[in-house]
Amino acid sequence: MEDIKQTITELALDMGFDAIGFCKAETSDQHKKDLVEFNARGLYGTMEWMQTTQARRADPQVLWGDAKSVIVLGMNYGPDYDPMALLENPDHGVISCYAQNRDYHDTVKKRLKRLAREMVARWEGELKVFVDTAPVMEKPLAAQTGLGWQGKHTCVVSRDFGSWLFLGEIYTTLELEADPPHKDHCGNCSNCLDMCPTGAFLEDGKIDARKCISYLTIEYEGVIAPELAAQMGNRIYGCDDCLAVCPWTKFTKATQEKDYKPRAEFIAPQLEKLIDLDEQGFREFFRASPVKRIKRHRFIRNVLIAIANQKRVDLSKKIIKLQDDEHPVIAQTAKWALQVLKG
Structure with a gap:
């Protein structure tokens, strides 16, 4: 065979x-x-x-x-850029590398x-x-x-x-000869475990998804607990930290696949503009993007958290309007964000 x-x-x-x-x-x-x-x-x-x-x-x-x-x-x-370069930037949100195009x-x-x-x-x-x-x-x-x-x-x-x-x-159903498994080359390195903002790793190879920022921003439907939200920084869709700090990334090559090359508007999206997206605007902006699957309420929730963490007091008026949003997750997160900015 x-x-x-x-x-x-x-x-x-x-x-x-x-x-x-x-x-x-x-x-x-x-x-x-x-x-x-x-x-x-x-x-x-x-x-x-x-x-x-x-x-x-x-x-x-x-x-x-x-x-x-x-x-x-x-x-x-x-990616052909540092995916962690914009973390904590007060003006921009960070979308995971894998979701910056189709x-x-x-x-x-x-x-x-x-x-x-x-x-x-x-x-x-x-x-x-x-x-x-x-x-x-x-x-x-x-x-x-x-x-x-x-x-x-x-x-x-x-x-x-x-x-x-x-x-x-x-x-x-074809019987094909199996390849030998790869030897583990992590050694004593613990960069990925140490870097996790929320401490989601329990030990080597074991993770508590409930604390993972990728899970919280993508899979979780509800209002994110304040103690976790405060650790999310300006990550608005996914998290690349544990991948980006791996020493093996220095040997990687940037993708040549056009579908995976980042769209300019997704590399460093401005929080000020994202917070204004209504239902139609959200759908149009993220057309054909994996971000679209989390729907507007989860996305705006994530943006509100980023704004609060980045101390964007100048955006308070926009947040005040969202306190009355028809979706309870947005409304509750907006109230929390205002409390943080006032605090």
Whole structure:
């Protein structure tokens, strides 16, 4: 089967993927145990799907019993600038690197489907493609393929691309020889753990999502607790801190994929303008962007927190108007922001 692997690899790289690895359609007992513990402790916060899909997530065979092999593919989205340069800047909000252009799910899935069509045309067998929208433990699987290793921040670290890799998977009935897993190269480094603004990491490789800024700004629907909001700085969508401080980022290359190159208006958006976005303005500004999925109420909540943390007293009049917003999350966060600015 080695010739098939080589052909799939060549096809994938020609189609714009930057990394590829192969493993059996199975996960280790340790990864299953870690998932069960994560769910048992309620570390998923409001992401109930982590609990309800546990069996399928833990074992590829439960998700699809016919799967024999998993192909993990990566696309580099490495920035050509310092993603932490604008943190604490009083004028701007910070959007995570991965969300500064088009939604990566669309781009990766199109490539996966194209590769899948080629595979079906060449070899007998069935397959399924996934891009972070199904219960797949993609990071452990990526580590099993040798694409990289799962770092202390729980994300995949590649010697070539650092942690700047979008992942996608192809489950297939083809029996392909597994690649050897990558050796862990984190060593004694704890940069990612030490850098987390909210102290979300419990220990190496374990995270309390309820404290993670990416979770709070993207997944969490409600009013963010004041003690956590105060640590968010001007991060208004996601957080790149634990990725950006990894020493392996110095070996990475900036992405050449046009869909991942940042749009100028997303690199350093002005808080003064963002706070004025109404429903229509929000939808238009973030058209085709992953930011759009959190809807206006969560986004404006995040902007209000950034304004309060940056002590933008000059924007108080705008905040006063939002105290009467029809969405309670915006209204309550606006009241909190005013209290902070007055305090």
